[in-house]
Amino acid sequence: MKVQEIITMLKNEQDGDELYSILIDCGKNFDLNKEQKDKLKYNILEYCNHEDTIVRSAAIRVLCFYWGMPEFREKAFEIFANEEEDDETRSDALMSWANTYRKTNNRKVVEFLIQVLQDKNKDMMIRSGAYRHIFNVSFIEPKDWPKRLDWDNFDAEIDWNLLNSILQEAI
Template sequence: MKYRQDCRVNIARLKEKLASEDIDDIYDALIDIGKTDCYELMEDVRRFLQHLEPDLQRAAIMVLGIYWAVPDFKHELVPLMSKDVDDDVRATALINWVGYYAGTKDPAVLLRLNDLLRDKTEDIFVRMEALRGLFRVAQSGIDDTLMRQLERAPSYAEFESLIPWELVDKLIEKAS
């Protein structure tokens, strides 16, 4: 209960930090909000989903998707995964979106992740998170060594060659 009382006491201070010109102050305020249950500030946090600063968008995604796990937020993540959004924001949105479907084996989600993974015009980190997401949604073990290799791939061709396409095909076949 004390944590909740601290939230009420700090709402004015947090709102003041959100109104700051300093990106770091705003980012810190968003993360502080996420660590509390200051749901009164949910709309204030949502405002940053459309902010021009990608780090603030990512912080807002983390608050709503990870810290608070707002159930309907999974639908708000979909537009944040479009190609006209910053790649880091897209990857963060994708990671959070997958979190809502982890272990569900949802065929529509698996197919969407497969499309992202196979899109060679897609950002390499978005593709990597799509692969990781496929494993998480399909409840198939993630090979941490493989994921580290993908993260360190020196070229796009090397990244492409490391993807376990046979396994991906099997996961998608099961989903269909």
């Protein structure tokens, strides 16, 4: 698919669900090279401010999660930090932000994600996401990540020893 075709599809679509699908296709299904992504990225960035929450969520996921573009990590963090935003979009923004630090073992990022995990005032989707994202940022291979936690026993099942180990090795 050509960049101009994608831009036209996005601009001509008014339905939030359809926009979401087009955006996710940009991230997952359209075979785009770096040059094409570079031509599209600012068009997609505009949708981070769309009125529909699922469109905002999809746009930041494309830029930072699927495409891993660190130049948009501040936008992802801004969406996450906006407490007026719905929890699902905030959770997707946190995932997207953390993904731009994939396999860096960045101490400040790990510390921040642990703070989010510990904040029992945050929605469980956000807290459980923070837990998973710590492993994404760490050097631990996915096969060695803990299993998904049971939400009913979430806090009791957190492997604090593993998190402390990751934090000690963080750079």
